[in-house]
Amino acid sequence: MTRPVRPLRADAARNRELLLAAAEDEFVERGVSASVADIARRAGVAKGTVFRHFATKEELIAAIVGGHLAALTAVARRLLDSADPGAALLEFLTVAADTRQQHDLTFLQTVSDGDSTVIEIRDQLYASIGALVDRARAAGAIRPDITGMDVVLLVCAPVHVAGNLPDPAPDLWRRYLAIIFDGLRPEGASPLPRPAPSWP
Amino acid sequence: MTRPVRPLRADAARNRELLLAAAEDEFVERGVSASVADIARRAGVAKGTVFRHFATKEELIAAIVGGHLAALTAVARRLLDSADPGAALLEFLTVAADTRQQHDLTFLQTVSDGDSTVIEIRDQLYASIGALVDRARAAGAIRPDITGMDVVLLVCAPVHVAGNLPDPAPDLWRRYLAIIFDGLRPEGASPLPRPAPSWP
């Protein structure tokens, strides 16, 4: 899959990391419209260097998104060993919201969702979430009509909800995660109108 | 407040409406980055005309957002007369999600939230929602620790959640509205971690 490409030269590797970090900061501050020139300046590098590492701005965005998805996947896999499946699912949602709170890159998702590498990593993440949900359901921690895809879609909701406020308290999302998770619990569940969406 | 400005000439009034409609369509299709030139073309009007009606692109966006907020406010006020406060709140959330589903303009909100007219309309909407929530809480239809601001923040969540899917079924949001509304119900509610946010 990864053909034997010789490793990056030391300075190039360093610049690549600097660029990813600078780009992430810049995107958080300015949104998708952050300019490549500004990103380069922030990384202390010329604009041409950006395009040596990432052919287009979209490719740069995909690299950032891919990194985050991979990190989340690792968290989900680790939690699959947990003794309490319900707590594990809640913990995963908490960690996911927490990282997303620190730097909201949701808006980058749309740009990068055509990238094949991103799709691959994303599918692994979805599979892990699916496993977490299956275990939680089997343990009776969530209602039977909730699927993995439901949870996938709901992951970003708490942060998004809190983000509607101009200057939200840094952990306000916990309040909305609690409300939404209560909606996933079996107690007092009302029947759901539409069937869960299938795999995308 | 509104000084006696003579009414628009007939053609100008017509063009204004054409522009608002065209702009809304264009924004839905292309996002915020839809260009003024394209909007003008779609309205069958020259670019200069756009700027005669709206000094800047932001002002045009504010006009669209303001219109939608006003329509929602009217819905909320009408529902305040309903006999069943719990059903009224659910109905409001349903209507809100439904209109937002038909044309998602959430991304315009950020642009327009500095506009004084928009702020005024928005505050009226928030007040109406607050009243709906108070009535529902008093009737025991939702848990006691939910505030009006909570619901304000949660309004867009169902559509947003369904929107994470590339091509969501047109009323998938109903599923997530049901889940979230279950989280608002008193049955099986777990204590909420953070206090509700105050007025913005």
Place this chain on the structure above:
DNA sequence: TAGCAAGTTGACCTGTGGGTCATTTTCTGG
């Protein structure tokens, strides 16, 4: 340490978007 491929630089190109304005067209009150 020398040679060269890999990496960097920054001036430059091109497209595009918001916004302006002198000129022309159109509406309307008298």
Place this chain on the structure above:
DNA sequence: CCAGAAAATGACCCACAGGTCAACTTGCTA
């Protein structure tokens, strides 16, 4: 029906963004 005000037009301006490339610099390897 006409005069003048209101509105529409579209060529034009400028800023800025993504992307290119020939010339230059630097890390690596033999």
